[in-house]
Amino acid sequence: MDKKGRVFSGARPTGRQHLGNYLGAVKNYVKLQEDYECVYCIVDLHALTSLTDTANLRQNTYEMALDWLAAGMDPEKSIIFIQSHVPQVTELHLLLSMVTPMGRLTRLPTFKEKVRQQPDNVNYGLLGYPVLMAADIVLYKADTVPVGEDQAPHLEFTREIVRRFNNLYGEVLIEPKIVLTETPRIMGLDGVNKMGKSLDNHIELAAEPAEIRRRIMTMVTDPQRKFKTDPGRPEICNVQTLHKIFCPDPTVPAQIAEQCRNATIGCVQHKKMFAEDLIQALAPHRERRAELAAHPERIWEILDAGAERARKLASETLRECKEAVGLP
Ligand code: TRP
Secondary structure, three states: OOOOOEEEEEEOOOOOOEHHHHHHHHHHHHHHOOOOEEEEEEOHHHHHHHOOOOOOHHHHHHHHHHHHHHHOOOOOOOEEEEHHHOOHHHHHHHHHHOOOOHHHHHOOHHHHHHHHHOOOOOOHHHHOHHHHHHHHHHHOOOOEEEEOHHHHHHHHHHHHHHHHHHHHHOOOOOOOEEEEOOOOOOEOOOOOOEOOOOOOOOOEOOOOHHHHHHHHHOOOOOOOOOOOOOOOOHHHOHHHHHHHHHOOOOOHHHHHHHHHHOOOOOHHHHHHHHHHHHHHHHHHHHHHHHHHHOOHHHHHHHHHHHHHHHHHHHHHHHHHHHHHHOOO
């Protein structure tokens, strides 16, 4: 089997996945498995940089793994594992930190943003977050890293660190290509913020039908459309945007858009249609997830087996790096 290269991607263990996670990342992870050797990591150590309460870490890891597997991320095709199960990453993180200029880290927009978000918890690990991420990627010699736009500065940083390391110690590491994941920014139920758990403006992939209906009814549509008799603007309506993605008949959204413009369909009616289509679209996922959840121990076994494979690649790269640096 000839693959185009090796992909690495990681995501923090955020628990049950929602439409935003799926459309922004997971869907693409599944697709990449066909053409690339893929390494997918649940980055629990990265999660520690912004958590003081770690009580839910195990549960969140498990719930996210369930959704990943149910969505079609396949342990037969890809290496799927938990970051902290491969301790080599922490050692490589230390080696890379020695070729990382401090100023480069403090100037990163992502770091500044975190400082604003958690002024009471500006820890050393937070500053080193991108170094750990670089270690993730280079440890598995990935040449392709699919990320959202928000992570692009981290990838640029990774590429710089690789060049610096290789200049100093020889061509050991691979400089990864950035592949920006092309997805429309998935807005939450409020229609103005990115879909996310923290704002509770999301719909979970495994949500029950009643929950899907309830959440969709709260969606904000065109704020200028006060009454059913007002003409609406489907191009700015989030129900329209999401319905287009999940509607089984591609001609329907265009019809609804027309009816919205000439005020022959109301927002409530459209929401009801969208809810039923979304329930149908997510049903297979919900069923597969329930089957997997019947045997939790198997999920942990899959993750253990993934870590075992990951450790083989990792220890090889780490050995090369230590030798290149000249550690006795
Ligand atoms: N920093 C990424 C995020 O917050 C997660 C991550 C960690 C990652 N290591 C990675 C992504 C390596 C891509 C490659 O989403």
